[in-house]
Amino acid sequence: MATILDGKALSKDLKIALADKVKESGLSPKLAVVFDPKNDGSRLYVGMKQRAAAKVGIATEDIAVADDVTTEAVLKIVADLNADPSVTGILVQAPLPKTVNDQQVFSAIAPEKDVDGLGAFNQGMLFGDQPGEYAVAATPQGVMTLLRHYDIDLHGKKAVVVGRSQLFGRPMAALLNNANATVTMAHRYTPREMLLDSLQNADIVVVGVGIANFITGDQIKDGAVLVDVGMNVVDGKTTGDIEFASAEKKASFITPVPGGVGPMTIATLLENTFAAALNQAKSSKN
Ligand SMILES: NC(=O)C1=CN([C@@H]2O[C@H](COP(=O)(O)OP(=O)(O)OC[C@H]3O[C@@H](n4cnc5c(N)ncnc54)[C@H](OP(=O)(O)O)[C@@H]3O)[C@@H](O)[C@H]2O)C=CC1
Ligand SMILES: Nc1nc(=O)c2c([nH]1)NC[C@@H]1CN(c3ccc(C(=O)N[C@@H](CCC(=O)O)C(=O)O)cc3)C=[N+]21
Numbered sequence: 054m055a056t057i058l059d060g061k062a063l064s065k066d067l068k069i070a071l072a073d074k075v076k077e078s079g080l081s082p083k084l085a086v087v088f089d090p091k092n093d094g095s096r097l098y099v100g101m102k103q104r105a106a107a108k109v110g111i112a113t114e115d116i117a118v119a120d121d122v123t124t125e126a127v128l129k130i131v132a133d134l135n136a137d138p139s140v141t142g143i144l145v146q147a148p149l150p151k152t153v154n155d156q157q158v159f160s161a162i163a164p165e166k167d168v169d170g171l172g173a174f175n176q177g178m179l180f181g182d183q184p185g186e187y188a189v190a191a192t193p194q195g196v197m198t199l200l201r202h203y204d205i206d207l208h209g210k211k212a213v214v215v216g217r218s219q220l221f222g223r224p225m226a227a228l229l230n231n232a233n234a235t236v237t238m239a240h241r242y243t244p245r246e247m248l249l250d251s252l253q254n255a256d257i258v259v260v261g262v263g264i265a266n267f268i269t270g271d272q273i274k275d276g277a278v279l280v281d282v283g284m285n286v287v288d289g290k291t292t293g294d295i296e297f298a299s300a301e302k303k304a305s306f307i308t309p310v311p312g313g314v315g316p317m318t319i320a321t322l323l324e325n326t327f328a329a330a331l332n333q334a335k336s337s338k339n
Pocket of ligand 2: 094095098101144145146147148169191192220284291310311312313314315316318319
């Protein structure tokens with residue numbers, strides 16, 4: 054039986070510690086969130102974030118965009134938020150309506166306010182494993198914090214990342230690579246037998262594709278560490294991309310869904326938002 058990687062419990066502790074730090078700092082961080090209200094997942098996530106932010110002393114401003122909004126109009130919203138000194142963090146929730154080029158919008162966020170680290174500058178820092186402080190996307194960063202908390206060693210291990218979005222797969226692979234794992238990435242066009250072959254040999258599997266039961270226990274190595282980023286609703290219940298019942302019998306560690314990666318994403322986003330506010334306060338003093 055696998056040990057549960059309890060993201061819910063760890064995120065609670067992180068948020069309690071963060072609330073103290075925000076209070077001590079005397080700062081008033083504010084996170085602006087640009088989102089598509091027609092997207093169910095986006096609406097849900099915005100609501101969860103808002104409540105969690107309020108609890109740690111971070112203000113939020115949610116900006117809903119219309120479903121026919123243009124990239125230019127969103128770039129203008131971002132430019133105004135960049136110029137507003139009361140806004141210390143900007144999050145553009147993916148996906149925006151199809152009329153918008155998300156990547157162009159991510160890269161328009163001022164790097165010091167880009168709390169999800171999705172712009173070209175911060176992603177370049179991550180991919181280059183550059184020294185210094187910069188924001189990394191909350192989901193993969195949260196996964197790393199969870200693995201570290203359970204003392205899971207990545208050095209020299211074989212990792213497989215399934216999914217290659219800018220939000221999850223690409224930064225996840227970069228973080229694992231920077232931690233000296235050997236990383237294989239899989240996506241829609243990876244031949245099935247190639248994916249299965251990689252999974253059989255993987256010490257660590259991180260999956261986020263958005264397909265319920267995409268990975269099953271018989272496909273993984275005995276003792277593998279399994280991290281499930283997927284969020285699917287099946288018969289009204291939230292489930293991940295890993296078939297939990299069969300996988301937990303073989304894994305050494307496994308994240309549950311809900312209660313694994315999701316809460317870590319939120320706690321990490323709040324940590325990134327506070328770090329950005331702190332850096333802005335420091336640089337305005339100099
Ligand atoms: N828990 C959390 O905090 C978060 C959860 N999520 C969840 O994670 C999942 C992925 O999200 P996100 O990355 O934003 O989604 P995207 O739709 O942007 O990306 C999905 C990825 O899965 C790949 N994929 C799709 N089908 C297959 C397949 N059959 N075999 C292998 N790879 C496949 C796609 O490949 P290709 O690139 O070739 O199209 C793509 O890279 C969703 O369920 C989402 O709800 C997302 C963010 C945070
Ligand atoms: N720029 C950007 N950054 C993101 O990080 C981002 C995004 N866009 N777009 C949408 C996805 C989705 N996402 C989730 C975060 C937390 C939970 C979460 O906390 N889930 C809980 C509850 C789930 C439930 O019960 O419904 C859990 O897993 O326990 C879910 C989903 C972040 N995303």
